Amino acid sequence: xxxxxxxxxxxxxxxxxxxxxxxxxxxxxxxxxxxxxxxxxxxxxxxxxxxxxxxxxxxxxxxxxxxxxxxxxxxxxxxxxxxxxxxxxxxxxxxxxxxxxxxxxxxxxxxxxxxxxxxxxxxxxxxxxxxxxxxxxxxxxxxxxxxxxxxxxxxxxxxxxxxxxxxxxxxxxxxxxxxxxxxxxxxxxxxxxxxxxxxxxxxxxxxxxxxxxxxxxxxxxxxxxxxxxxxxxxxxxxxxxxxxxxxxxxxxxxxxxxxxxxxxxxxxxxxxxxxxxxxxxxxxxxxxxxxxxxxxxxxxxxxxxxxxxxxxxxxxxxxxxxxxxxxxxxxxxxxxxxxxxxxxxxxxxxxxxxxxxxxxxxxxxxxxxx
Ligand SMILES: Nc1ncnc2c1ncn2[C@@H]1O[C@H](COP(=O)(O)OP(=O)(O)OP(=O)(O)O)[C@@H](O)[C@H]1O
Ligand SMILES: [Mg+2]
Numbered sequence: 001x002x003x004x005x006x007x008x009x010x011x012x013x014x015x016x017x018x019x020x021x022x023x024x025x026x027x028x029x030x031x032x033x034x035x036x037x038x039x040x041x042x043x044x045x046x047x048x049x050x051x052x053x054x055x056x057x058x059x060x061x062x063x064x065x066x067x068x069x070x071x072x073x074x075x076x077x078x079x080x081x082x083x084x085x086x087x088x089x090x091x092x093x094x095x096x097x098x099x100x101x102x103x104x105x106x107x108x109x110x111x112x113x114x115x116x117x118x119x120x121x122x123x124x125x126x127x128x129x130x131x132x133x134x135x136x137x138x139x140x141x142x143x144x145x146x147x148x149x150x151x152x153x154x155x156x157x158x159x160x161x162x163x164x165x166x167x168x169x170x171x172x173x174x175x176x177x178x179x180x181x182x183x184x185x186x187x188x189x190x191x192x193x194x195x196x197x198x199x200x201x202x203x204x205x206x207x208x209x210x211x212x213x214x215x216x217x218x219x220x221x222x223x224x225x226x227x228x229x230x231x232x233x234x235x236x237x238x239x240x241x242x243x244x245x246x247x248x249x250x251x252x253x254x255x256x257x258x259x260x261x262x263x264x265x266x267x268x269x270x271x272x273x274x275x276x277x278x279x280x281x282x283x284x285x286x287x288x289x290x291x292x293x294x295x296x297x298x299x300x301x302x303x304x305x306x307x308x309x310x311x312x313x314x315x316x317x318x319x320x321x322x323x324x325x326x327x328x329x330x331x332x333x334x335x336x337x338x339x340x341x342x343x344x345x346x347x348x349x350x351x352x353x354x355x356x357x358x359x360x361x362x363x364x365x366x367x368x369x370x
């Protein structure tokens with residue numbers, strides 16, 4: 001747990017952080033968000049004592065951070081720096097091992113941990129370990145930044161716009177991976193972001209800052225349903241009902257799909273479901289159980305023709321991954337003009353389907369609560 005009590009930080013006459021108090025329970029992600037210059041990075045640097053407050057105290061698990069040597073404290077707090085901050089003259093593997101080296105772990109343990117982190121980040125160690133940061137894409141560099149922060153398995157992670165420099169599509173992927181990692185590791189995380197959707201998706205709580213103060217500190221649901229004042233409601237925007245959809249993982253709402261393999265007797269299958277009158281749609285799978293596309297049982301040729309009867313031969317555009325949220329689902333539906341879309345796992349296997357009805361139910365319930 002991190003407790004920030006009445007902390008103020010000034011740079012000359014500028015009050016960067018103005019008497020803030022904030023309590024971040026252990027194992028939770030607290031997203032700090034707010035306009036540029038409102039003091040987010042300063043809060044993060046106060047926690048690991050890169051900066052010292054003018055007033056107030058910060059406690060980690062009940063202990064005053066002033067009782068630790070700053071360099072010791074920093075070795076036990078993972079830090080992902082705004083704009084990545086990898087050391088350019090070190091290889092990727094050396095970058096990951098910086099803190100374990102400082103902690104004088106033996107080489108074998110460092111090596112094991114480095115390999116484990118490559119696996120966790122889903123990056124091929126042999127391909128990346130000897131590269132230099134300039135040889136990485138933005139998204140790869142961000143992953144290495146996160147791996148480096150996790151290297152010594154610290155209880156606390158400070159992440160200052162860790163995915164800020166990545167394009168939206170890759171950012172979604174990184175967010176989903178990070179949430180998977182966090183569901184295992186349960187770190188206490190302070191996560192700075194400019195992106196409200198990111199804060200809603202990742203945060204157990206969101207602290208919205210303005211001019212050095214915290215304007216509202218609540219769960220994403222509360223912030224969206226009950227903005228405390230005009231600044232918050234302007235910040236979260238008119239489409240807050242839609243934004244709430246990012247809090248709902250598709251995996252909890254998807255239904256079991258009706259499927260048939262292309263190697264099975266598709267005609268027999270169709271005549272059987274026609275007799276029953278439902279379902280209208282089913283999904284055709286290839287011999288490896290990967291999705292070929294949706295089929296409307298009312299409008300098929302006899303005999304069935306894979307070429308003519310599959311409604312959407314290229315399914316990539318309408319498919320979402322099982323790590324997506326209902327908001328991703330809705331934007332996919334609106335973008336592609338389809339009411340039911342398939343959900344696939346890491347290996348492109350069909351694991352469910354989700355229809356616009358499920359989304360309507362959630363938005364109706366949300367509207368009632370507001
Ligand atoms: N080293 C410094 N010297 C003087 N003023 C500073 C310094 N660092 C930050 N500030 C000022 O303190 C305020 C808070 O800065 P901070 O970096 O915490 O903002 P931020 O919310 O992280 O902004 P951004 O979203 O742009 O990263 C700003 O007004 C900034 O100009
Ligand atoms: Mg900043």
